[in-house]
Amino acid sequence: MTGLASMRPTLVGIAAAFATGLVIATPWFVAEGNMRLMIEIFAVFAFAQGWNFLAGYVGIMSFGQQLFIGLGAYFLFLASNWTGANPFLILPLSFVFSALFAAAISPFVFRLRDAYLAISIWVVAEIVRLFISQRDALGSVSGLPLVATREMERSLVATSSFYYAGALALISVFGLYYLSISRLGLALAAVRDNEGTASAIGINVWWTRFFGFVLGSGFTGAAGAVYYMSVFHVEPGGAFDPNWMVVMLFIVIIGGVGTVEGPIIGTAIYFLFRAWFAGTGNLYLMLLGSAAVLVMLISPRGIWGVVKSKSGVDLLGARHASGLEAAAKKSRTIS
């Protein structure tokens, strides 16, 4: 068993190489329409993993990650439209821009904690949404098209978007895995579990949280850019829609917060639900909400947390005993 455990990073590496090959080969045998759906799935999965990283690994809960989806998308659209540059080349800069924005707001939102921190990021998202909605130069409420893609060949656009989305999905799984076993990952886990102990063993709590927040938010920004690039249009009501949070929360909570594998299950369930209930409009959102409530009442660790504890299966071995698990234990023993 220990032999297998020590070989795990190598095995995960082989799996990563295989998955990468699969993503590279996909455009040759998947129709363009299906590829579009896959881009969406990958991007939404990346949104969810970005939030999962913050909540489950860094210990920062945010109700405002739609801020970075919108920022990443708007940066890409505006930069490309203004300079006429190829959006595929600008895309990595969306990560940088979103990360810088996260860095700029952390000094004051970090003064609040827990739910207050979560909502203050949402307030920032609202400010940006309202600001963009009133500026004609930024497309106001009706939004912006992505001009540069008009002259490009459709299949090239689809394939390029797909590769970006695929890269995001691969990073969401394997990047998160390797990050969680790295030095930074261990520091993050220490800070998340107990700030006092973490600082006692020489970890700078503030900078560790800051770095985690910047990294996770930048990633969400890049994913937002990919998502909206693939639909060629962005508007403030959609990009900064708080319902993005509903989707992220649903996927992560159902699957299991603080696990690499959980959100994969969560994403699958989310898209199945959507296919089945999309016609029902609000009922479908109510279903997502009640599922979140039920999971919190029955098993805050989510589906993957339960599967793992019942069967002992642990694919990646990178599950972080999340604060939720500790809370679940405590709520039973609390008196």
Add this chain to the structure above:
Amino acid sequence: MSLLAVESLDVFYGDFQAVRGVSLKVEEGRTVAIIGANGAGKSTLLNAIVGLHAQKRGKVSFAGADVTFDRAHTIARAGMTLVPEGRRLFGTLSVEDNLKVGAAAGRNGPWTLDEVYRLFPRIGELRHMPAASLSGGQQQMVAIGRALMTNPRILLCDELSLGLAPKVISDIYRCFEEIATSGVSIVVIEQNVGQACAAAQYAYCMLEGKVSLEGPTADLSMEAITAAYFGLDHA
């Protein structure tokens, strides 16, 4: 039948076992001391008995009823309460409000606001002050008063002397005789062996979560206690 009977109680913090198979008895109207070094499991034991700590195994009976897994507020209403370690007053409330919270248990008995002020005249003078502004000794008196206001049949006291001056400690322990004569059984936890044994008729000594020695205080020699306290082999 003993008023309080604990039978082979194990108490856990997650995977760590802090109390190992402790049994003890307290008879009606008696004072019992539990002594032991820091970390011997004394506080954990009391918290488990009064229902503040739920991870446990074994049996706690109070007045003939099994209360092992009862919640703390039910146990307090039945007549067993604790003066917690470090006093834990409601700091933003006034002294009098702290005492009145104790009356919420809804038990009738000899202890009223006036009686508590008679026992501790000093805190009667400070009744309108915020509890957090009092000195350590005064806070300890309020904590005892608050527990008495529930009119307990048994009062568990966790390290009353912690951080207090010797003069204050002896003042507080002097009041214990009067509390005991009102018919209340008392369990005191102490690191201070002399103080505890003087107040109690029976003593248990704890070491690493277990009872290492017990007996009537009159029969326990200082050497035996020292050995049980520090875990020295009987040389």
Add this chain to the structure above:
Amino acid sequence: MIWVETIVNGLLLGGLYALVGLGLGFAFGVMRIVNVAQGDFIVAAAFLGVFLLPWTPVHPLLVIVPVAVLAFGLGMLLQWLLINRVLGHDQIPQILLTFGLAIVLRNGMVELFGANTRSINVGDLRFMGFDFVGLKLGVLPALILAIALFLFATLHLWLRKSNMGRLIRATADDYRIVQLSGVDFRSIYAVAMGLAMALSAVAGILLAMRGSFTPYSGADRLLIAFEVVVIGGLGSFWGMFLGGMVLGVTQLVALKLDPASGLMYGHIVFILILIMAPNGLAGAFRR
């Protein structure tokens, strides 16, 4: 003069905003719980008001009484059946639970009542005005400020003087230790949540009388409540009142200058205060 009038109107609105924050702030002060569904409960209370209005005797304003009573019961149930089950050191489960509830509630209201804009009709009261040292002010906004002030003062006194108020304060100080006095903190939490919901419900009704609402208004209501509490300094009673005033004045002045801005400038002022006085305005004064 028009600016003075705007500012005075902002203060009147601010009293109501303070009341919007009071429920959230009170629940947080007692239980360290943030009910993310509070905004949507506020909207639900307004819908309840719309439906109870035809049966309300004497004056439409009195509809706040039955709605507050129902909200109190609902709050107790919410705490007993749901939130008490996920209490613990970690705040994430209860925050996510209430977030899920908010989604259910919001979309349930859209499903049941449609997305139309509504308001609670208080008849002539809405259009009545009076002259105050040369300023033209509305009777309803002034009445609402009076109600808000009355509720703040009553809650404050009740917490100081009553038996239950004392137990609530003691539980807020140390929920573990109150149990040693025979107090079940879960029951106290249920009462506190009931009160928080009743206060929020009153705020919701008054908002719906002054202005209008849709099933989607909950998010804005929650953000207002949240900003009031944080500006006020997390749990400071009269700090919250000040926080409401700041937001109310900001919003009305901003709407005069930039009619399409909505709540944006209120949000910006909130962020500015967070930068300059991280402990809220109350904290800034205490220092």
